[in-house]
Amino acid sequence: MGAGGAVPIVVGVGDIKNRSQKIEDAVEPMKLMLQATLVAIKDTGLSEAKAKKLQSAIESVSVVANWTWNYPDLPGLISENLGVNPSYKAISDHGGNSPAKFFDEAARRISAGESRVAVVTGGEALASLGACAAAGKMPPPGWTKPDKNAPTVDLSAVSNRAETVGTVHSVGLPIHVYPLYENGFRAHHGQSMAENNKESAKLYADFAKVAEKMPLAWNYGQPAATEDFIGTVSKKNRMICYPYPLLMNAFNNINLAGTCLLTSTDYARELGIPESKWIYALGGAGTSDSGNFWERPNFYSSPSISRSLDAGLEVSGLNKDQIDLFDFYSCFPIVPKLACKHLGFSVTDLPKPITLLGGLTSFGGAGNNYSMHALTAMVRELRNGKVRNGLVLANGGVATYQHVVCLSTHPRDSPYPKENPLPPILDDETVPSFDERAEGEATIETYTVEFSRNGAPSRGHIVGRLKSNGHRFLANHADSNTLQQLSSGVKEQIGRNGWVSTGQDGRNLFSFDIAEKL
CATH class of the missing domain: 3.40.47.10 (Thiolase/Chalcone synthase)
Incomplete structure (x- = not known):
């Protein structure tokens, strides 16, 4: 030593x-x-x-x-x-x-x-x-007897999680939250929807070529998915949560x-x-x-x-x-x-x-x-x-x-660090105030749309800001027209104005219709 x-x-x-x-x-x-x-x-x-x-x-x-x-x-x-x-x-x-x-x-x-x-x-x-x-x-005989007292690991459903404002709005899984970031990232950096999709598809096509030659990869031995295939929604590459089709999701x-x-x-x-x-x-x-x-x-x-x-x-x-x-x-x-x-x-x-x-x-x-x-x-x-x-x-x-x-391949010049230099949780970042129940005119900060297995949009997830005080809220789509617009994939939705109100079931509901009539 x-x-x-x-x-x-x-x-x-x-x-x-x-x-x-x-x-x-x-x-x-x-x-x-x-x-x-x-x-x-x-x-x-x-x-x-x-x-x-x-x-x-x-x-x-x-x-x-x-x-x-x-x-x-x-x-x-x-x-x-x-x-x-x-x-x-x-x-x-x-x-x-x-x-x-x-x-x-x-x-x-x-x-x-x-x-x-x-x-x-x-x-x-x-x-x-x-x-x-x-x-x-x-499973075959010989597997270790499971611990019946251990909590079951189920990462596939929001409804199985402790109730929060997220679960009330059926949002919070990785398939929901990472798209919220992708859409926010795209809008912040001024990309068009087509440019953003092409960037993601190229990135993952390049990754697929790496996996194609990696013996440990689950897809090893299979031809790498192409940029066009990854970036095109199809029966084999259905949309999960906009803007990510299946081949942009973890397997x-x-x-x-x-x-x-x-x-x-x-x-x-x-x-x-x-x-x-x-x-x-x-x-x-x-x-x-x-x-x-x-x-x-x-x-x-x-x-x-x-x-x-x-x-x-x-x-x-x-x-x-x-x-x-x-x-x-x-x-x-x-x-x-x-x-x-x-x-x-x-x-x-x-x-x-x-x-x-x-x-x-x-x-x-x-x-x-x-x-x-x-x-x-x-x-x-x-x-x-x-x-x-x-x-x-x-x-x-x-x-x-x-x-x-x-x-x-070479050692440090000094002893290995004795501790993690960062705190367990960052608490020095400025975060917007949040309202669990929201009413009034609002702007979309980011969003995603969840799609059903048949390819139809099923639920809109909106992170918005109230115009009156700048507070953040979560909401779902309020009507079919709003859902259709959110899922169009043509016009940028971030920054658009609408109206939010709290429904009888406790969910905030966002609509373009009321705002457009005002």
Whole structure:
């Protein structure tokens, strides 16, 4: 251990993909994670005897919460199957920021001498679970008995969430909120609807080409979707929430697991892990915007993304020009767009790669664990010796939680940061006052329209501002004419005036009709 503490490095990475969706081939998430961890141990290049010594020295097991299965004690189960009893065990909250956050925290513990070896892992078997559900069957015998006392993970319906002004208006899922940002971003930057759609389609077509060549990608071996196909609404690419058709939404029905294995340079030398396997953890930072999307400063920028990028680079002793490879979380096009805008990158003419995997549509959503695979891919790219520094941006919630980590082929000049430089939640941004019940003339701040499976618009979601006091409100469409105009996809709706009132069911309803008669 050096004067400033141990130097944290990644020495092993492992990924597992179970592509089969046959019920008899279904493997539970815990076992996929275990397999990925054993692959990561083997990836160190150690002999069998020394690999066993490394495994027995695992003192930290951090597990990204999964969507597939309710476990009574997932970190404990993985530890037991590894034959270790770590002093530190943790399972994350639900959020795609978790892999990077846990990676950063594991590096901190190693630097502080609290852990010799740390495992950071996560995985899903959503494709297998979906196949079982479609067949009306339970998973094969051998899956861990589920914890009946654990809360059921259901991210598919607003109605299953605790009641808020968002649930009253049936809004708040990722499919709703990210489009609110995309529309706000488009209007703020003066793009036409056609220009915005073309930009998103090109971005995701470029991502699809990356996934096409990535063996771990769920779509590997299939021709990449083209820009025209991604940007055109069709039966196979129906509109979900404007402006995003299906192929601009994350795809989560996958069976994937990944693991990063961290230790110190001292222990790696003691074991004889080749230095060609070492990748240095440089630093990390993360924070969160309000969990209530209606309490955000605006819908064209993300303070949590911007601040996490800036702080992650700063604590790592780097600037953006020193990063050779990026992987920006990409559940919807707006997340990489927000990151690129902050860093001054053109989304249509990128100076450097911003995805190693191909995005959550083409690579696969992997639940909360997408960025674990970005970390494992980054380690492999850096080991090739052609580049020096990489950055992973992991996003969670509805553009809510962020965490950035930087990795390198070279060590830091100073000890690993002792703490996250950012607060858990940003509370220093100016946010408009909010009225749960709204009455009067109003302007659309941003919006989206939800579409049914038959392609017809079904519900308008409006974030508006009252003209009388500038307060923000949420509303649904009040009438078919308003819904038709919101869903036209031709005329910019943001900035248009209308009228809002509160209905008998407690929902605010927005209409163009009354305003146009005034």
